[in-house]
Amino acid sequence: MMLTKELEDILGKENVSTRMSELYCYSFDASGVEGLPDFVVRPATTEQVADVVKLADMSNTPVVARGAGSGLCGGAVPVEGGIVLDMCSMDHILDIDIDNLQITVEPGVVHEKLNKALEPYGFFFPPDPGSTAMCTIGGLMANNGSGIRCVKYGTTRNYVLDLEVVMADGRIVHTGSKTLKTASGYDLTDLMVGSEGTLGIITKAVLKVHPLPHARSVILASFDNTTLAGKAVVKVLSSGIIPSACEILDSTAIKAVRSFDPSVELSDVGAILMIEVDGMENAVREEAALVGKACEELASAIKVAESGAESENLWKARRLVGAAISKIDVKRTRIYVGEDIGVPIKELPGMLEYVRSLSEEFDIHIMTYGHIGDGNLHTGMAIDMLSEEELETAHAVADRIYRRAISVGGTVSAEHGVGKARAMYMELEHPTSLEIMRQIKKTLDPKGILNPGKMGL
């Protein structure tokens, strides 16, 4: 290809790949979206990123940033070819500045590593995605990821104070400041977070960190069905307790976890809520009791974890869900399609009921779990990957799920992002504002080289 030499001049020969076997590894994620890059490059500095983007700008070549590739919507898949920037070499924690309640990181830092580095200081970075062991902070920012603790602590967006970003023309800009709050200028930081690499390439981030709570406790509430569990969530939240996590497992998810690991102590019920509260020790005890009380009339059983170890066991069970679905039906595989809707809290019981009815109507396994405390449901379908028909059915079910979520004021993605997989729903979800997004995209990336083919832009 034409640009090989120029890229090698910028990055060194060893950091530019054009071999098919390597390019292939960067051509997909778990969503089924595919696209082969022409080059994979591994920058180590902001200047290298800027030089690559300038080269792309001059040659009209698509540029796609990629972290761990753990995305679920094709966000980091180069659907129009071009250059993939593998950001994993930029993985340094540059500064831990507890006195200022902030840290400075490169985008390739793995989420888990960040929290391990903060632990000795008694601090943490609250967004907590299921992919913590592999996903990068860059990917988390690009998609505004969140995870189980969002209900109390908010999403990634709430923790980004300043970004260094390489714009489409290779300019390097800083979007924010090192202060904890500001009312000066447009909020370009929040515009970049969640823009999936379509407006610029994040090369550095200043993140706010939070003190670790003194104690945590998990309440396990069992229900006869998901609708009752959904009602309990509405009741808990409106009672004035903001849990640090509020997760649901439906009966399919429970069965899957039980057969995946028989040592897990989950009863075979219609639905389970795992509700965590955190804070000072006494307060945690008090709040756990209030959560129990709010669930009382709707639950068939309530159990408060007596110890940290017991709580940890429950979270272990929760973390098994993604992998466990394979146990439901050995012939079928989990696919990531229609898996990340968010709805207003009050719509949860109805949405859960609707998903259950779709599962029956289409005769397809749907395991529902997720961060129900903020209205985010993961509806995991399992199909025979060799059956075209089952894949079609899954997409038809996903379509229904997306449309229902939008129709009740919800979103097609609460935390996984839009990418290419959900791009076709942007018009429906954002009938009046998609045009504004397109105008901004056009202004900041006039040639459309940054992650083209994504977000319906």
Next chain:
Amino acid sequence: MMLTKELEDILGKENVSTRMSELYCYSFDASGVEGLPDFVVRPATTEQVADVVKLADMSNTPVVARGAGSGLCGGAVPVEGGIVLDMCSMDHILDIDIDNLQITVEPGVVHEKLNKALEPYGFFFPPDPGSTAMCTIGGLMANNGSGIRCVKYGTTRNYVLDLEVVMADGRIVHTGSKTLKTASGYDLTDLMVGSEGTLGIITKAVLKVHPLPHARSVILASFDNTTLAGKAVVKVLSSGIIPSACEILDSTAIKAVRSFDPSVELSDVGAILMIEVDGMENAVREEAALVGKACEELASAIKVAESGAESENLWKARRLVGAAISKIDVKRTRIYVGEDIGVPIKELPGMLEYVRSLSEEFDIHIMTYGHIGDGNLHTGMAIDMLSEEELETAHAVADRIYRRAISVGGTVSAEHGVGKARAMYMELEHPTSLEIMRQIKKTLDPKGILNPGKMGL
């Protein structure tokens, strides 16, 4: 003027003013920025706002939205004339939806009224500006205001889920969704919040609300000087407690309050911190003790308010500060210049020291108070309003304060906004990103009719 008839057709004769005596009332705020509008109109509906903006678009007329006019940077002052939209008639709380943890309001709702409406439900809207009794939610959103509880609860931005906005061409768009989190599309909501009416006119907002804490307690810590108080703040925050408020009063502010209201029980010391913790009752007691411990070595005295009434008295003293400065020197008046910097927490002791040295060097009263827990200092100067020389001195001091804040990674406005008063510092504070802001402004408001002359755009 040419547009009077058209405006009257849209709004009715009674909602269009062109009389000088009325226009004058809309020509200033407390910042000293001035500008006379050609028309003041009072819309009651989104459609009326859209029709006014369309008319402005066709006739190239500036349009400036105004709430209570309690701004401190000329943000709502029509410095290039044109139409002022007085949003105070759009003051309805449209929906209180506790099950969804959200409310829908028009922009003219007064902040205090909102919290009074939420109280019976046991909920509140956490941003808490000093101007609560008059300021509108629209103004708060336009400037990303915050106030005393930001250190724990964040700024207005953290509570805005969806906005209805009239764009520069009269289009009505919705920027967000009714879900508590989303990863779908660019974050236009946060782009609009803090954009001071330069990108669109907010006509409706969906806001997240939060349960009221069960208890609150205030710790009053006295210090020999502001530098020690600044050090104590760094110590409290890095110790792992996030207070719900952390305010400072310097000796000038303390003296002012004491002479304004002798019944207030504040000792005549070098500096006072008022640190509030909130949450469950037991936790509040525990956290108050930890805050006391963190301050111990630096403070000359520490007192924990024993009752809610005692806490309320301390906050009463804090609220008097703005008015009390007149008592320092009867010939001199408080001016709002250089009054809202934010700096990284660790820079607070140095910044406080610097402000004190400026006060001596320039022989000018500077009362420093503010939300020190998030690095936000209000430096209130008092001058003889009839003396050109003193006004010049105040501006020279403000210039030093602004430049110092920027040089340590801070901001010229943490919560009051930029408006016209701070527009000339945007280049210095945002050397790389101001151009991006200008590009976005140009795209979304190509004729520059929305609040022109503001934010250095």
